[in-house]
Amino acid sequence: MTQENQGVRRAARASGVPLWRVAAAIGVSEPTLTRWLRAPLPEDKERRIMAAIAVLEQEAG
Numbered sequence: 001m002t003q004e005n006q007g008v009r010r011a012a013r014a015s016g017v018p019l020w021r022v023a024a025a026i027g028v029s030e031p032t033l034t035r036w037l038r039a040p041l042p043e044d045k046e047r048r049i050m051a052a053i054a055v056l057e058q059e060a061g
Helices: 006-015 019-026 030-036 043-060
Strands: none
16 A cells, blocks of 8 residues: 655655644644645645745754
């Protein structure tokens, strides 16, 4: 069984940003983000999440 949204998961892991921080940055709870990641994301949500990961990674240094 393959998990959905591997690109998002890999990006967060590679940048060292935990999903709870991504969720907070986009204004949703961690369980909501985790639920979203179970199914293919609409393009706009994926862009929003990836942008948050990039910002958080930059903030971390």
